[in-house]
Amino acid sequence: MLSLPSDLTIDLTSLLAGVSLTAIGGWIASFVALRKDERAVQLEQVTKERTKWRDNMRKLCEDIATTYVENKASPIPAKVASLRARLETSINPKDKGHDGAILAHYDSLFSGESDDLKVFAHRIALLLKHDWERVKWECTPLYIKPFKRFSKKQRAWRRENYREIDG
Template sequence: MESNEILAAILNSAVIASMITALFSKAQSDKSAKIDNIIKERKAWRDKLRELVAEVETYTQEQNLKGIASAEARLVVLLNPVDRDDLAIIKALNKIPAGWDKECLQEFMDRVSYLLKHDWERAKQETTTRISPQTLALASFFLFLVIITSERTLLEWNDVHDLNLKCKNS
């Protein structure tokens, strides 16, 4: 290989490495923005649910029907209106005034607890990187093969082109 070809290969590799680095930096930046915005909002949502459960417990002890109705109104806007598990939470809350017993309250608290746990696990999963080291290594190897193949093809094309020029000049 001539020194020009070696320099071209090094420059091509550097450009591609820079592009890969830029892509991963962008992915990391997007992930940070998601964590800062979405995850913080979901934490606030979980905190509101916890506070609401504590209020419902107090309203149950006081047998405060207006308090339960107020809690239901706030709960309805915090939950998904088409999710059957979320609707079951509201139904469990509505059972409490029927007898003001601990079992209905416990069912309500258990259902909210499961929802909070599910959301917490989902939040943890969303903050993890989805690109494994194996995937990164495989992508880098594939890129290396593409570079080598394209440089080889370019060199072969240049040899043919140079040969054609020599034939025309002869």
């Protein structure tokens, strides 16, 4: 049998401090790991959805251009309405500025008020580029963001007039 010395005393304060520090360290490590995993899942899902959205917007712009060129003389109302509905549901309905300008330009193309398909495609290209820059920023690791936040490229796409058409 193992016998313990009679002068062995347990310092309860030291024991509680050790257990407390270990528990707090475990909780902090768990929180950091959970946050990292949540962020990874969020970035993956958001990035995938935005990639699909950008691909759909490219296809939609192509369909609009094809419909416009093929039916310039007499547009098919059902096709025009269908494309407008797809466009309207693919962009931000609350953005009366840039996204509203895309819809207004679409309407002027098919009403005959405008025939500048290049400007319409350019508006869509700026929308896609702006979204691409946002995705890249969101995927940038947190420890790198402070160094890149005020770079010339970051300031450019964050400007309010980034999506404005020149001229």
